[in-house]
Amino acid sequence: MAEIACYVPTLKVAGHDFKNDSFDTRQWTGLCMVKDALERAGHEVDFCSSATVSRYRLVFVSLTSDRSIWEFWRERRTWEPGEYRVAVGGFGVLNPKVLLGLCDYIQLGRGERTSVELADAVLKGHALHGGSVIHVPDYSEGEEYRLAQATEPYPHEVVQTVRVYKEGHIGCNHKCAFCGYSWHRVHVGGEFRNDFGGAHIEQERAMLDLKRSGWADLGRLRVTALDGSSERIRRMVNKPIADADVEELMARLCEGKGRSVKLFNVVGYPTETIEDWRDLEEVMARADARSEPKDTRVGFGLHNTPFRAFPLTPMACSPMAYREYRLMFGAMAPNLPGKMFFSGRALYGAEDFGCDSLAATAMSCMVWRGHEKAADTIRRLALHDRFWTAPSKVKLATIESVCDIRRMFEAKDPADLPTSNIRTYAKVEKLYGRYRDLPPATTGARR
Ligand code: SF4
Numbered sequence: 001m002a003e004i005a006c007y008v009p010t011l012k013v014a015g016h017d018f019k020n021d022s023f024d025t026r027q028w029t030g031l032c033m034v035k036d037a038l039e040r041a042g043h044e045v046d047f048c049s050s051a052t053v054s055r056y057r058l059v060f061v062s063l064t065s066d067r068s069i070w071e072f073w074r075e076r077r078t079w080e081p082g083e084y085r086v087a088v089g090g091f092g093v094l095n096p097k098v099l100l101g102l103c104d105y106i107q108l109g110r111g112e113r114t115s116v117e118l119a120d121a122v123l124k125g126h127a128l129h130g131g132s133v134i135h136v137p138d139y140s141e142g143e144e145y146r147l148a149q150a151t152e153p154y155p156h157e158v159v160q161t162v163r164v165y166k167e168g169h170i171g172c173n174h175k176c177a178f179c180g181y182s183w184h185r186v187h188v189g190g191e192f193r194n195d196f197g198g199a200h201i202e203q204e205r206a207m208l209d210l211k212r213s214g215w216a217d218l219g220r221l222r223v224t225a226l227d228g229s230s231e232r233i234r235r236m237v238n239k240p241i242a243d244a245d246v247e248e249l250m251a252r253l254c255e256g257k258g259r260s261v262k263l264f265n266v267v268g269y270p271t272e273t274i275e276d277w278r279d280l281e282e283v284m285a286r287a288d289a290r291s292e293p294k295d296t297r298v299g300f301g302l303h304n305t306p307f308r309a310f311p312l313t314p315m316a317c318s319p320m321a322y323r324e325y326r327l328m329f330g331a332m333a334p335n336l337p338g339k340m341f342f343s344g345r346a347l348y349g350a351e352d353f354g355c356d357s358l359a360a361t362a363m364s365c366m367v368w369r370g371h372e373k374a375a376d377t378i379r380r381l382a383l384h385d386r387f388w389t390a391p392s393k394v395k396l397a398t399i400e401s402v403c404d405i406r407r408m409f410e411a412k413d414p415a416d417l418p419t420s421n422i423r424t425y426a427k428v429e430k431l432y433g434r435y436r437d438l439p440p441a442t443t444g445a446r447r
Contacts, residue, residue, distance in 0.1 A: 001044075001055075002043075002044040002045055002046040002056065003043075003044070003056055003057040003058065003123055004038060004043055004044070004045045004046070004056060004057070004058045004059075004060070004119055004123075005045065005046045005047060005048035005052075005053065005055075005056040005058075005059050005060070006031050006032075006034065006035050006045060006046075006047050006048070006059075006060045006061075006062075007047075007048055007049075007053065007059050007060065007061045007062075008047050008048070008049055009061075009071065009072070009075055010049065010050060010075060010078070028062040028064055028090070029158065029160070029165050030062055030064075030089075030090060030091075030111060031060060031061075031062040031090070031111070032158045032160055032165070033111070033112045033154050033158050033165075033167075034060055034062075034089070034111045034112050034115045035060075036112070036154075036156060036158050036159075037112040037115055037116055037154075038115055038116060038119055040156070041116040041119075041120075043116075043119055050075065050078040050079045050080065051080060052080075053079050053080055053082065053084060054079075054080035054081065054082030054083075054084065055082075056082075056084050057083065057084055057085065057122065057123060058084065058085050058087065058118075058119055058122045058123065059084050059085070059086050059087070060087050060089070060111070060115065061086060061087065061088045061089075061090075061103070062088075062089060062090040062111075063088050063089070063090045063091075063092035063093050064090045064091045064092055065091060065092045066092055066308075066363070066364040066367035066368060067092075067360075067363070067364070068090070068092045069092055069098060069099065069102070069367050069378065070363060070367075070378060070381075070382045071382075072088070072102060073102065073378065073379055073382035073383055074382055074383065074388070076102065077383060085104040085105065085122050086102075086103040086104050086105070087103065087104065087105035087106075087107055087115075087118060088102065088103045088105070088106055088107065089106070089107035089108075089111040089114075089115075090111070091180070091184075092367070093106055093107065093108065094108070094180075094184075094311045094312060094368070094419055094422065095311060095367060095368060095369075095370065095418050095419050095422075096134055096136075096139055096145070096418075096419075096422070097370065097371050097372055097374075097375055097418040098366070098367050098370050098374065098375040098378055098418075099136075099375075100136050100139060100372070100375065101375060101376075101379060102379075103136060104135070104136055105118060105122075105128070105133060105134065105135060105136065106133070106134040106136065106139075107132065107133055107148070108132045108133070108134070108145055108146065108147045108148060108422065109132050109146070109147030109148030109149060109184070109185075110147075110148045110149060110150045110170075110185075111148075112150075112154060113132070113148040113149075113150060114131075114132050114133050114148050117133075118133055130143075130145075131145065131146065131148075132145065132146055132147060132148035141421055142421070143421060144421050144422075144423060145421060145422050145423070146422065146423040146424070146425075147184055147185075147312070147422070147423070147424050147425070149185065149186045149425050150170055150185075150186070150188065151186070151188060152188055152189075153167040153168060153169055153170055153188060153189045154167040167189075168189050168190055169187070169188065169189025169190045170185050170186065170187065170188050170189055171184075171185035171186060171187035171188070172187055172206070173187055173190075173206075173209070174206060174208055174238075174239065175238055176227060176237055176238055176239040177236075177237045177238045177239075177313060177314040177315050177431070177434075177435060178227075178237050178266065178269075178307065178308075178309075178310060178313055178314075178315045179310070179313060180310045180311075180312065180313055183312055183313045183314070183424055183426060183428055184312055184313075184424055185425075186425045205217060205221065205223075205224050206224070206225060207224050207225060207226065207241050207245065207246075207249065208239070208240070208241060210224060210249065211241075211245050211248075211249075215248070215249065215252055218249075218252055218253060218256070219256070221253075221261060222260070222261060222262060223261070223262045223264070224249075224261070224262075224263060224264070225263070225264035225265070226241060226246065226263050226264065226265045226280075227239050227264065227265060227266045228241075228265070228266060228269065228276075229265060229267065229272070229276045229277050229279060229280045230243070230275070230276035230277075230279035230280065231243040231279065232276060232279070233269055233271070233272055233276050236269070236271065237266075237269060237315070238314075243279065243282075243283050246280075246283045246287075247283050247286050247287045248287075250283070250284060250287035250288075250298070250300070250347060251287040251290050251291055253298050253347075254287065254288075254291035254292070254294065254298050254346040254347055255291070256298075257296070258294055258295070258296030258297050258298055258299075259298060259299070260298075260299045260300075260301055261298065261299070261300055261301070262300075262301045262303055262352075263300050263301065263302050263303065264303050264305070265302050265303065265304050265305070266304070266305050266306075266307050267304045267305070267306055267307065267325050267328075267329065267355075267441070267443060267444065268306045268307040268320065268321040268323060268325055268441045268443060268444060269307045269318075269441060270307075270318050270319055270321075270435065270438035270439060270440055270441060271438050271439055271441065272321070272441035272442070272443050273441070273442050273443065274332070274442070274443055276443070277329060277332060277341075277443060278332075280302075280341075280342075280349070281332070281333075281341060281342050281349070284300070284342040284344065284347060284349050285342065285344065287346075287347060288342075288344030288345060288346050288347050289344075291344075291345070291346035291347065292346060293345035293346055294345070294346045294347075297344070297345075297346055297347050297348055298346065298347040298348075299347070299348055299349075299350065300347065300348070300349045300350070301350060301351075301352045302329060302341070302349060302350065302351045302352065303352050303354050303355070304325060304329055304351060304354075304355040305355065305356060306320075306321070306323075306325045306355070306356055306358070306361045306444075307320060307321070307441070308320065308361065308364050308365065308368060309365075309368065309369070309412075310368060311368050311369075311417065311418075311419040311422070312419060312422060312423075312424040312428055313428060314428050314431035314432065314434060314435055315435045316412075316414075316417060316419070316428065316432060317411055317412045317413070317414055317417065317432045317435065317436040318411060318435045318436060318438065319409065319410055319411040319438065319439070319440040320361070320365060320409040320440065321409070321440045321441035321442075321443070321444060322358070322405075322406050322409045322440075322447055323358065323441065323443065323444030323445055323446055323447060324357065324358045324444055324445040324447060325355050325356070325358070325361075325443070325444040325445075326355045326356070326357050326358075326392075327339060327351060327353070327355065328355075328443070328444045328445055329341055329351040329355075330350065330351040338350060339351040339352070339353070357392035357395075357396070358392070358396055358447060359392040359393070359395035359396040359399065360392065362396060362399050362405050362408075362409075363378075363395075363399070365405065365408050365409060366378055366399075366403070366405070366408065368419075369408045369412065369417065369418065370408070370418060371418050373403070374403060374408075377402055377403050380402075381398065381399070381402070396447075409440075411436050411437065411438075412436070414429060414432050
């Protein structure tokens with residue numbers, strides 16, 4: 001019988017139709033890669049749930065975001081007690097200090113690089129510690145750890161029920177200053193391109209690459225990313241998409257049929273003002289003016305995400321704006337219907353409802369910048385049912401009452417970061433000064 005299992009979370013799949021949704025389709029691809037690597041090394045590996053976890057000696061858990069850590073506290077209280085060891089890894093695993101009470105091992109970076117050695121040690125009754133694997137009882141602030149890297153895409157196909165996944169590239173060919181996707185992984189393989197599994201027609205393409213390819217893919221484009229409302233802001237964060245390029249993209253899209261295109265955007269960067277938001281309106285107005293009027297217009301759905309100072313990126317020390325951004329972009333144009341901020345003859349722009357509340361940003365900030373005290377607060381709040389189901393305003397008021405969250409949003413000295421002993425492949429620390437002493441944004445609604 002297998003002694004190792006990969007954990008399938010319950011909360012992640014709330015609302016799924018279990019009749020039509022099999023156990024392993026609810027797995028993260030990265031964790032399936034870990035399972036594949038373990039099996040190729042001769043280990044038998046199952047999937048497990050909270051009800052079956054106690055049958056195993058080593059359980060791998062994927063935490064793919066800061067939110068996963070909050071959710072995992074709730075998951076763990078449903079687990080059958082047992083003698084198992086728990087190893088967490090994934091994109092949400094960067095700050096060991098908020099994970100110390102939650103698991104036995106922390107795997108930093110590419111899990112398929114460290115899982116076999118970890119499994120071999122645990123099954124022999126030993127502990128593995130150092131480099132990219134932290135054995136929690138041996139964690140030390142004075143010790144350096146680093147994100148495991150891969151030098152080539154995972155060479156094997158990973159079979160999941162709904163698809164066969166083959167990794168084409170790792171990381172991104174750009175280096176936007178706020179982006180963990182790029183700074184946490186050495187880029188190997190082709191350009192960043194998310195085909196959403198290949199079975200869908202949607203594609204997310206970095207606009208920088210779209211331009212480089214001569215806008216060739218616009219027929220299939222449904223999603224792309226600006227990641228900054230103005231050219232000034234985008235240049236500041238090393239994502240040099242010129243306003244003229246945004247205008248060109250919009251005007252070209254207006255040459256085709258009316259349709260919707262989603263624009264991912266980041267708001268609340270240091271130095272951002274309302275003028276940066278107005279810049280996008282003006283670009284839309286110029287693209288509209290050079291396009292033929294349309295019965296069915298091209299709609300640009302702006303999906304805003306409040307800026308987070310992500311660990312191990314050049315902006316890790318930057319001030320974050322303690323402001324509410326949800327539905328604030330649309331509020332710039334109160335005379336337009338819904339959350340529209342621009343309405344022309346050929347195109348319109350509207351903010352979508354997906355922007356994180358300040359409460360959600362505060363919960364992220366606690367994970368990325370919290371030390372041991374914040375870890376205890378996260379645990380207590382996560383396990384508090386009334387907090388979990390409360391509206392965002394109540395959540396925020398609760399967070400404000402139990403920790404100095406505003407202070408966490410302020411610019412940080414590198415030594416004050418809880419991740420100061422974690423290294424990525426690049427010397428990001430050298431770039432901290434460039435983004436640390438900037439004033440916080442004045443956009444959004446003040447709290
Ligand atoms: S924000 Fe997008 S384009 Fe920029 S580095 Fe990250 S993945 Fe690449």
